[in-house]
Amino acid sequence: MNAKVTPEPEMRITLTDEQRQALVKFISNTNRASLNVEVEFEAHVDQGAIAPVAVLVGNAY
Amino acid sequence: MAVPDVRIRKEDFGYILAFATGEIGFYPDEVAPMLVAGTATRQSLEPYRLRRLPVQDRFHLSAPLIVWFEITRDCNLPCKHCYVEAGRPRRDELSTEEVFAVLDQLKAAGVFALVLVGGEPMSRPDFLPILHRAHDLGFVISIATNGTYLTQEIVDQLPREECIVSISVDGTSQHQELRLKSTFADIQERLLLLKRNDIPAALMCTQTDRNAGELHEVLTFAEDNGFFFGSTPFSPIGRGRFFPQYQPDLSTVDDATALYLRDKAHDTAMSETVGLCVTKFLDECHRIAQATRREFCGVAMAYVLSDGSVYPCSICASTGKFPAGNLRARSFAEVWADSFDEIRDYTFDSGTDCPSCELSREPYYCTSRCPVMGEVHTGDPTGCGATPFVKASLKRRTDLIANPVR
Numbered sequence: 055m056n057a058k059v060t061p062e063p064e065m066r067i068t069l070t071d072e073q074r075q076a077l078v079k080f081i082s083n084t085n086r087a088s089l090n091v092e093v094e095f096e097a098h099v100d101q102g103a104i105a106p107v108a109v110l111v112g113n114a115y
Numbered sequence: 116m117a118v119p120d121v122r123i124r125k126e127d128f129g130y131i132l133a134f135a136t137g138e139i140g141f142y143p144d145e146v147a148p149m150l151v152a153g154t155a156t157r158q159s160l161e162p163y164r165l166r167r168l169p170v171q172d173r174f175h176l177s178a179p180l181i182v183w184f185e186i187t188r189d190c191n192l193p194c195k196h197c198y199v200e201a202g203r204p205r206r207d208e209l210s211t212e213e214v215f216a217v218l219d220q221l222k223a224a225g226v227f228a229l230v231l232v233g234g235e236p237m238s239r240p241d242f243l244p245i246l247h248r249a250h251d252l253g254f255v256i257s258i259a260t261n262g263t264y265l266t267q268e269i270v271d272q273l274p275r276e277e278c279i280v281s282i283s284v285d286g287t288s289q290h291q292e293l294r295l296k297s298t299f300a301d302i303q304e305r306l307l308l309l310k311r312n313d314i315p316a317a318l319m320c321t322q323t324d325r326n327a328g329e330l331h332e333v334l335t336f337a338e339d340n341g342f343f344f345g346s347t348p349f350s351p352i353g354r355g356r357f358f359p360q361y362q363p364d365l366s367t368v369d370d371a372t373a374l375y376l377r378d379k380a381h382d383t384a385m386s387e388t389v390g391l392c393v394t395k396f397l398d399e400c401h402r403i404a405q406a407t408r409r410e411f412c413g414v415a416m417a418y419v420l421s422d423g424s425v426y427p428c429s430i431c432a433s434t435g436k437f438p439a440g441n442l443r444a445r446s447f448a449e450v451w452a453d454s455f456d457e458i459r460d461y462t463f464d465s466g467t468d469c470p471s472c473e474l475s476r477e478p479y480y481c482t483s484r485c486p487v488m489g490e491v492h493t494g495d496p497t498g499c500g501a502t503p504f505v506k507a508s509l510k511r512r513t514d515l516i517a518n519p520v521r
């Protein structure tokens with residue numbers, strides 16, 4: 055327990071067959087679909103949110 | 116099931132990718148061909164990672180990142196503070212087959228992480244088959260348990276990967292004061308049993324008005340043994356509403372802040388020892404909430420009760436607010452698509468006190484802009500959902516993070 059998980063940024067990511075099939079389907083659908091919604095604003099998700107007091111009741115790691 | 120290198124989910128803006136190593140990110144459609152071609156690496160995908168997401172009215176992800184699944188309300192402990200008011204099972208709880216069907220629906224919807232909760236989830240005779248089914252479906256799992264059912268025989272059957280046993284610990288002597296039929300010494304034994312068996316385990320604590328000192332001892336135990344640790348303040352809901360005296364008050368801000376800073380350091384070290392886990396998805400929920408200026412309940416999280424009813428989160432489930440239907444009548448995907456409109460209408464601009472409150476602005480991130488806690492504390496869903504303790508703690512902790520005392 056507690057050995058570090060080392061992310062290897064250069065390791066190739068292998069998909070399962072199921073994942074590959076789903077992605078192929080998404081790719082062909084994406085060409086047809088366009089985001090047809092009224093965008094109110096853009097949310098900056100590049101900053102890590104630190105929640106110094108998280109009040110969600112119940113707790114699980 | 117072998118741990119996949121990446122979990123993938125389609126969203127309006129592109130994809131969410133959750134890597135086995137624990138990183139979670141948002142990506143545009145362009146990354147799909149790279150993934151299919153088998154040429155993608157974490158490094159080659161990095162430049163594509165989205166810094167901004169488009170936000171529309173009633174913003175929500177295509178499915179929750181995390182679902183809390185109460186598999187029974189039955190519980191062998193009569194904890195004073197229990198937000199679930201657990202004890203006896205609910206009327207007409209889901210059968211094993213129905214639980215399996217819910218798990219299948221959550222999987223089909225694209226949910227990544229699952230908290231098996233109760234009541235006491237391990238009190239269900241079919242707990243292990245449910246757990247194994249969830250694990251086989253590929254959920255990242257946390258078991259929220261009181262730990263009292265853990266024996267070597269059960270431990271032998273727990274999954275070894277992507278499943279953390281989160282045991283509730285509410286102090287040293289306070290633990291028994293709140294939980295009546297469980298002691299800290301007993302829970303320590305169960306945790307050490309998990310450690311001997313190499314099962315990742317966490318200590319999850321409720322902070323009260325009087326246990327901050329004890330939680331320092333509990334954290335030391337977690338540090339000494341390599342257990343994860345977390346704590347949240349007591350909320351006066353469920354059975355807890357009869358014991359409002361346990362709510363942390365201003366006199367505990369200093370002790371609780373010291374605990375928070377120790378916890379943060381411990382967490383940084385511990386988080387490198389685990390790949391994906393519920394907490395990493397919860398961090399992502401917070402990132403989304405802060406950026407999109409709304410709570411993540413019903414947006415990136417849902418709560419399913421043991422009678423099949425669905426709510427945005429634990430607080431809504433406990434108080435019966437914002438019910439979103441029942442999985443016996445409609446599929447989870449259908450419920451998620453259109454039954455959360457009311458909660459999705461609330462944003463950080465809905466609170467009446469927020470405009471005059473400094474904690475509603477940078478650098479603060481207030482997680483109390485919750486209509487249910489607003490109503491609990493002020494009688495008005497647009498009122499302030501924070502207690503004086505929560506407000507003072509948020510201010511103190513944020514200021515200390517910005518200007519650490521050397």
Ligand SMILES: C[S@@+](CC[C@H](N)C(=O)[O-])C[C@H]1O[C@@H](n2cnc3c(N)ncnc32)[C@H](O)[C@@H]1O
Nearest residue numbers: 112196197198234235259260261283349350355
């Ligand atoms: C309801 S319990 C269910 C799982 C299991 N029986 C256990 O004791 O952990 C889930 C978690 O919620 C916490 N909890 C219960 N009522 C609470 C309240 N009123 N405020 C804050 N946390 C609460 C418990 O301490 C526990 O960590």
